[in-house]
Amino acid sequence: MRKIITVFGSSIPNPGEEEYETAYKLGKLLAQNNFDVCSGGYHGIMDAVSKGAVEAGSRAIGITVKTFERNPSEYLTEEIIAKTLFERIDKLVEIADGYIVLRGGTGTLVELSVVWEYINKNIIELKPIGCHGKMWKPVVEEIDNRMKFEGRKTGVVKHFSNIEEIVRYLSESLK
DSSP states (O other), rough: OOOEEEOOOOOOOOTHHHHHHHHHHHHHHHHHEEEEEEEESSSSSHHHHHHHHHHHTTTEEEETTTSSOSSSOOOEEEEESSSSSSHHHHHHHHHOOOEEEOOOHHHHHHHHHHHHHHHTSSSSOOEEEEEEEEHHHHHHHHHHHHHHHHTTOOOOOEEESSHHHHHHHHHTTTO
């Protein structure tokens, strides 16, 4: 059975834009490395990663929510509809064997924070988390410094400058 990687990121990027194309390439790379993908199921990065994965032969699972009056990505092979935003986030976390965080805003920050906190509080087992892009580097460093200060586990979230490194990290971590 293929492992599932949940990808978090912005709903804003459009086809042809760098963030969208990076997510599309990531979806393909994940599929080529025998992963299925999961996302929030809508547009932007969620659409791009789903498209890339499906085109390369993997499943694309979307966790959507009733309160959003949007159509899901046309590339989903499976849609799971959550009743609330909190249920959606829980399902995105629960379904995954690992996580990738791409560029995003407050929603993406919440998703990363929930995964990190669930691992920190032993609500879920330690799973690999990779963040991509310069926006996440200071966030990861600052929280890791705080974890060290508090005597908690550090190095839970890794920062990567390219998606190939993240996929390699996930592949090695999830053997």
